Amino acid sequence: ELDDDSARRAVYAVAPMQPRNYVVMEVKGNLIQEERKVLLERFSDPMFKKVADVGVGEATPDYRKAVQALLLHDKQERADRMFKAEQEEKKRKKLIEKKQKEAAKAKKKAEKEAKQRLAAIKAKAAAAKKKAEAEKAGKTEEEEEAKAEDEEKKEEEKEEEDEEEEEADEPEEPEQDPPKVALDAEEKKLVHRPATTISDLAPLVMSANFAKFTLPDKSEGFHDIRYAWSKDAKADEYLKQWKMNRKINSRVEELRPSAWFHQKLQQWQRATKEWQQKVNDWRSETQKKTKQREAKKNARTQAMARIEAQAKVSAAKPQDKRTEKDAELDKKREEE
Numbered sequence: 001e002l003d004d005d006s007a008r009r010a011v012y013a014v015a016p017m018q019p020r021n022y023v024v025m026e027v028k029g030n031l032i033q034e035e036r037k038v039l040l041e042r043f044s045d046p047m048f049k050k051v052a053d054v055g056v057g058e059a060t061p062d063y064r065k066a067v068q069a070l071l072l073h074d075k076q077e078r079a080d081r082m083f084k085a086e087q088e089e090k091k092r093k094k095l096i097e098k099k100q101k102e103a104a105k106a107k108k109k110a111e112k113e114a115k116q117r118l119a120a121i122k123a124k125a126a127a128a129k130k131k132a133e134a135e136k137a138g139k140t141e142e143e144e145e146a147k148a149e150d151e152e153k154k155e156e157e158k159e160e161e162d163e164e165e166e167e168a169d170e171p172e173e174p175e176q177d178p179p180k181v182a183l184d185a186e187e188k189k190l191v192h193r194p195a196t197t198i199s200d201l202a203p204l205v206m207s208a209n210f211a212k213f214t215l216p217d218k219s220e221g222f223h224d225i226r227y228a229w230s231k232d233a234k235a236d237e238y239l240k241q242w243k244m245n246r247k248i249n250s251r252v253e254e255l256r257p258s259a260w261f262h263q264k265l266q267q268w269q270r271a272t273k274e275w276q277q278k279v280n281d282w283r284s285e286t287q288k289k290t291k292q293r294e295a296k297k298n299a300r301t302q303a304m305a306r307i308e309a310q311a312k313v314s315a316a317k318p319q320d321k322r323t324e325k326d327a328e329l330d331k332k333r334e335e336e
Contacts, residue, residue, distance in 0.1 A: 016042050027200045031213040033220065040221040049223045052216040057230020057238040059191050068183065070193055075181050083178040208253040210246050215239060 015022055022043075029035040030052075040050055059067075201209075215236055216222055230238055257265075 012042060016045060016048075019047050028205060028209055030216075032209065033212075033214050036216060036220055050221060052222045052225045053228060054215055054225060054235060055228040056215065056235040057227075058234075059229055063229075064191060067191065067193055068188065071187055071190060072181070072183055074193075075183065075187070076178075079181045080178045087176075204253065207250050210243060210250070211252070211254075213239060213243060 024030065024039060026035070026039070029039060043050060199206075216225055218225060227235055229235070
């Protein structure tokens with residue numbers, strides 16, 4: 001609903017009736033003389049003191065220092081985000097590695113328990129066998145049981161030592177602070193912060209209006225003009241040079257061809273059409289002549305082939321020495 005500029009019109013209608021301090025932040029409107037004039041007429045009441053603050057030209061050291069501080073802050077924030085992302089990635093990898101180790105440990109534990117159960121079964125069988133052998137050899141059952149208990153204790157102690165070694169976790173790394181950054185040589189040369197994705201003026205609006213940009217003057221109705229950077233003539237010269245550079249690198253939206261250009265364009269289009277027609281006619285004539293030459297050449301080739309074929313046939317047959325008159329007499333005899 002605010003895209004129709006209704007809120008802006010309402011503010012401009014009410015503001016001149018309220019005796020307050022106003023700051024009008026209109027980039028295009030403040031740089032075009034006609035729009036400045038319309039705005040000043042809205043605040044024509046004597047209670048308003050109209051002051052123009054101009055920030056054009058070479059920046060002051062304080063401004064440069066503030067920009068450098070903002071650039072350093074932005075760079076430090078980017079570095080902190082990258083450092084945090086790297087730390088999170090390390091933690092994620094460690095967690096995956098820990099889970100893999102725990103899974104391997106659980107698998108190993110299950111395999112060990114299976115081995116222990118199998119060993120217990122074998123031990124029972126071996127104990128029964130030894131008992132039988134002991135009875136035969138005269139050994140008592142108590143000696144065999146004591147020996148078996150000693151062996152089991154040794155195995156259990158060995159397993160407990162292995163488990164303690166596996167359970168020893170790696171010491172956690174202490175949290176590190178993000179590294180401190182500094183501006184490089186190119187960044188220190190910057191006077192303004194790099195433009196973001198949102199600009200003060202849309203490219204189309206800038207291209208259509210930058211040629212009309214001017215600095216305010218007291219004759220327009222201002223009570224005072226304050227220059228924050230370059231003063232008076234230097235500011236005007238800076239704006240003039242900026243517009244010249246902008247004309248070289250920007251598309252001029254309001255540029256329209258004149259009647260002379262359209263006339264010359266039509267002449268050029270007619271001449272181009274005639275030239276293209278002549279080229280096409282020449283190509284057609286050339287192709288026609290080429291086809292005729294090829295047809296004649298083919299006809300000669302075919303005629304020569306027929307003559308050669310007839311010559312070969314005549315050479316193969318016996319020669320007929322009769323004359324044409326004899327052939328006619330033979331024909332008449334056949335008719336009779």
